[in-house]
Amino acid sequence: MPYWAPLPDDLGPAHRELVSRLRALKDELRLTYQQMGRMTHYSRASWERWLNGKRLVTHAALASLLAATRGDDELLRLHAIAADPRQPAAGQDAQPSATSPGPAPATGAHLPAPGTASAPRIAQLPSAVAGFAGRDEHLRALDETLTPVDGPAGQVRIAVVTGGGGMGKTSLALQAAHRLADRFPDGQFFADLGGTDLAPREPHHVLSWWLRALGRDVDPRDDLDELVGRWRSALHGRRALVLLDNAKDARQVLPLLPAERSCAVLVTSRDWLPGIPGARPMALGPLADDEALEVLAARIGADRVERDPDGAAELARLCGGIPLAVQIAAARLTARPSWPVGALGARLRDERRRLDELKVADLTVRAVFHLTYTGLPKPQADGEVDPRQAFRLLGLAPKEVGLQAAAALLGEQEEGAEAALELLVDSHLVDSPAPGRYRLHDLLGLYAREQVAQEESDAEQRAAVRRMTGWYLAGMADADRVLSPNTRRPGLPEADPHHPPPVFADAGAALAWCDRERPALLAAARLAAEHAVHDIAWLLPVYAGSSFRQCGWYAESLAMNDVGLEAARLLGERGGEAALLNGRSSLLTLADRFEEAEEHLTAALRIRRELGDRIGEVSALGNVGALFARQGRWADSRTYQLQALAMSRVLGRRPLEANALSNLGTCADALGDHAEALEYLRAALAIHREEGDIDGEAVALLNMAEVHLHHGRPAESLPLLEEALPIAREAGDRYAQATVLADLGRVKAAEHLPAEARAFLLQAHGLWEELGHHRTAAAVRAELDALDTDAG
Known part of the structure; x- marks a missing residue:
């Protein structure tokens, strides 16, 4: 039991009883003054004063304590008696007289302030933003959060709108506040807290202003606790809305909160303000394209947008959904009424000048970004990652990057890198679309690249890009090891021991990583070339080529190949050039661009022979044969595949031998020799299985099934196709999957099972469309139509 100082002699009976019972409550729950302060958002010193009888505890503080501890509400009656000695003494029943208005309802409307005839009408909200549009879901959510009147006693409804600079937090908050104003007839209070200013506004100043209103x-000498108590007392029993704009932190907000459940508080901040208990956060991201277009039309007129709809859509998209950027673009167009909307969009296409174009008078997107960037905290300890440097180095990364790649970029351990990146997320400079994934908005990416160019030397930038792209290359190499285990590849640069790449246990894990990182791998190749890291720029497409082609990612593979060819030629890396030309020819063959494919293959074959690279020569010969087969030149294809077969056997390259045998099987089938075709394909299948090449195994099974189909034996084809399908899926070979599915549909049609045939053909049609093989998809669609006709 703590020692309590004697209470002052001049305390009234009700006050003395109240303090004694509060002391007993504190002792019973073993609370410290500091704990009481945290529970109620009043200071430790205030509670010490109140429990020593130096001042009467405020009604709001008492209500907060009772709500937090589930204390006896009878203490509120004691407080009322202590505050007004004219009330009946404790223990007596208060009987209102005939002329007494009786107790006021907790959610009553216009109530006079204590000691005054009537309360002044408070309507401090600034005007809503003209031309506001979009954010309908956010407005509905704020309505739902701020308007209910039921809830625990003493619990005020609080919404915190957070987001990066330029996202329109204030505009949204004002729009919502004006929509709700009629539901809060006892006043709408507003304060700009200046959270991004050098000297944010102090709660003492805001409370003094509101109380005077x-x-x-x-009295300027009143301490903050006194003002807080008077403010909460003034709103007791009222329905008021409080809008706190641009808050810096919870410390600035907590003293300004009412304690009435009939009141509501709306806060905007760039910080999440986790220190405000019970607040519901609402994060603002970029506008959707249609919303941005709606905002543009509201600002410049719908008729002007309708005159140039494509130009308006492009302009809205290039603004990246940032409301401030759309507002600036609209202001520039308003000042240039003769311009078509698309003229400004054309100026924004150039990334190098986009931020320069998003400027009108003293309002710029760049300045808003700069304010947040320069406000990032500096490292507090040795070895701590600088969040400013982390942000600007992200300008050298793909648009979305994983934690491991980001750590390699920063040259830091994952733990330190993650702490800096999460701080950037909290500051709304970076998005986190999934745990461990980070993404820069397009305009913020441009700003980050400006900062890295200004603050990091070319050598520092190149080193960062090498670390990151080297990590991607090492990861892609391990995926290729799993997916194409028997394919010869060039040597890799020395691995970075501080940033080990992922290691994949099976094909499924490797394919999932490739799919997730597909955009980043293409961006990594481009970044490596841009920063003269040319060895990685050509190696990445070499290691990604087979996997990307099997998965049907032809556009990305061709784009990476473009980057790699230029880099290999700059380095004079002839072997790399030949490998990329060989891979390029396969892509062009699939696209039926036969003349270009033959040109690249001829060049690759010439380089292989010049270098004396006989293994590479075998691969090129096989690709020439595949090209001829695609053109229906079966005899020519057979000639080249026989050369490839002979050379592979001399060199002892079993995987290349299996490929040649499989291709010879399809040639024999096309040339009408059923028995020879199956002999070649059985030999190929055996080698593929010996070598653990599941993709080759799936293709050999498929080719054997097609031999039987072509010779009118669907029953013999069916088990081979059923065996091939799961293997092709495991290997990630979508081209083979589509072919197997289509053949299964044909087998089921031949067996007069139209429902099953239709299911397989529909899957095949969808895959062919996804792969971009539209003519093949159209042929499958014709088979589906024929099924429907027969069924009819």
Whole structure:
């Protein structure tokens, strides 16, 4: 039991009883003054004063304590008696007289302030933003959060709108506040807290202003706790809305909160303000394209947008959904009424000048980004990652990057890198679309690249890009090891021991990583070339080629190949050039661009022979044969495949031998020799299985099934196709999957099972369309139509 100081002699009976019972409550729950302060958002010193009888505890503080501890509400009656000695003494029943208005309802409307005839009407909201549009879901959510009147006693409804600079937090908050104003007839209070200013506004100043607006005298010497108590007392029993714009932190907000459940508080901040208990956060991201277009039309007129709809859509998209950027673009167009909307969009296409174009008068997107960037905290300890440097180095990364790649970029351990990146997320400079994934908005990416160019030397930038792209290359190499285990590849640069790449246990894990990182791998190749890391720029497409081609990612593979060819030629890396030309020819063959494919193959074959690279020569010969087969030149294809077969056997390259045998099987089938075709294909299948090449195994099974189909034996084809399908899926070979599915549909049609045939053909049609093989897809569609006709 703590020692309690004697209470002052001049305390009234109700006050003395109240303090004694509060002391007993504190002792019973073993609370410290500091704990009481945290529970109620009043200071430790205030509670010490109140429990020693130096001042009467405020009604709001008492209500907060009772709500937090589930204390006896009878203490509120004691407080009322202590605050007004004219009330009946404790223990007596208070009987209102005939002329007494009786107790006021907790959610009553316009109530007079204590000691005044009537309360002044408070309507401090600034005007809503003209031309506001979009954000309908956010407005509905704010309505739902701020308007209910039921809830625990003493619990005020609080919404915190957070987001990066330029996202329109204030515009949204004002729009919502004006929509709700009629539901809060006892006043709408507003304060700009200046959270991004060098000297944010102090709660003491805001409370003094509000109390004066309510007609109360304020002494500058009053301490903050006194003002807080008077403010909460003034709103007791009222329905008021409080809008706190641009808050810096919870410390600035907590003293300004009412304690009435009939009140509501709307806060905007770039910080999440986790220190405000019970607040519901709402994060603002970029506008959707249609919303951005709606905002543009609201600002410049719908008729002007309708005159140039494509130009308006492009302009809205290039603004990246940032409301401030759309507002600036609209202001520039308003000042240039003769311009078509698309003229400004054309100026924004150039990334190098986009931020320069998003400027009008003293309003710029760049300045808003700069304010947040320069406000990032500096490292507090040795070895801590600088969040500013982390942000600007992200300008050298793909648009979305994983934690491991980001750590390699920063040259830091994952733990330190993650702490800096999460701080950037909290500051709304970076998005986190999934745990461990980070993404820069397009305009913020441009700003980050400006900063890295200004603050990091070319050598520092190149080193960062090499670390990151080297990590991607090492990961892609391990995926290729799993997916194409028997394919010869060039040597890799020395691995970075501080940033080990992922290691994949099976094909499924490797394919999942490739799919997730597909955009980043293409961006990594481009970044490596841009920063003269040319060895990685050509190696990445070499290692990605087979996997990307099997998965049907032809556009990305061709784009990476473009980058790699230029890099290999700059380095004079002839072997790399030949490998890329060989891979390029396969892509062009699949696209039926036969003349270009033959040109690249001829060049690759010439380089292989010049270098004396006989293994590479075998691969090129096989690709020439595949090209001829695609053109229906079966005899020519057979000639080249026989050369490839002979050379592979001399060199002892079993995987290349299996490929040649499989291709010879399809040639024999096309040339009408059923028995020879199956002999070649059985030999190929055996080698593929010996070598653990599941993709080759799936293709050999498929080719054997097609031999039987072509010779009118669907029953013999069916088990081979059923065996091939799961293997092709495991290997990630979508081209083979589509072919197997289509053949299964044909087998089921031949067996007069139209429902099953239709299911397989529909899957095949969808895959062919996804792969971009539209003519093949159209042929499958014709088979589906024929099924429907027969069924009819």
